[in-house]
Amino acid sequence: MQRGALLDAARSLLSEGGTEALTFPALAERTGLARSSVYEYFRSRAAVVEELCEVDFPVWAAEVAAAMEGAQTPEDKVEAYVRQQLALVGDRRHRAVVAISASELDAGAREKIRAAHGGLIAMIVEALVALGHEQPRLAAMLLQGVVDAAVRRIELGAAEDPSAITEAAVAMALRGVRG
Numbered sequence: 001m002q003r004g005a006l007l008d009a010a011r012s013l014l015s016e017g018g019t020e021a022l023t024f025p026a027l028a029e030r031t032g033l034a035r036s037s038v039y040e041y042f043r044s045r046a047a048v049v050e051e052l053c054e055v056d057f058p059v060w061a062a063e064v065a066a067a068m069e070g071a072q073t074p075e076d077k078v079e080a081y082v083r084q085q086l087a088l089v090g091d092r093r094h095r096a097v098v099a100i101s102a103s104e105l106d107a108g109a110r111e112k113i114r115a116a117h118g119g120l121i122a123m124i125v126e127a128l129v130a131l132g133h134e135q136p137r138l139a140a141m142l143l144q145g146v147v148d149a150a151v152r153r154i155e156l157g158a159a160e161d162p163s164a165i166t167e168a169a170v171a172m173a174l175r176g177v178r179g
Helices: 002-017 024-031 035-041 045-069 074-090 092-102 107-130 136-155 162-178
Strands: none
Touching: 002 024, 002 035, 002 045, 024 035, 045 074, 045 107, 074 107, 074 136, 074 162, 107 136, 136 162
16 A cells, blocks of 8 residues: 555656656655655665556556557557557656656666567557558657657647647658558
8 A cells, every 4th residue: 555655656756846856755755654664665766667667557558559459440550559648648657657768767667668668669560560561660669759759749848739749740650651
């Protein structure tokens, strides 16, 4: 129960103030625990980050996968892949993952993030194979690059409305996967 409260506090801190806000004193304050108690659950900030990735990223990825399962054509799957990721930008689990990704992490935490992103890439490869791409994995990584750029644009509070960014990203993705 305390571990869950600590992770929830970590999500809030990351989404509100980025990685600089994720400190053990702040976690202790948010949860009402003594600072020494936080160390009983996590040995470092990186350990908190790793657990957040282990807990939150699969849930997020499952939401993307579910959106894609409801799509009929490969192009619809690409659109669902892009739209669902961008729809999740406002979710504090996502904001925490974005904050985490931008931070300086140890090798273990970075590897967990890479593996999680690899899972997203793998989701779209089949649709790209169906669309006839000769290098579907490369196309998937480039497609994810479009999504990541749109995420950053939305996260930065760009001048464009998030829905305009989403529509532009979907259009670019669909034009790109069609060749």
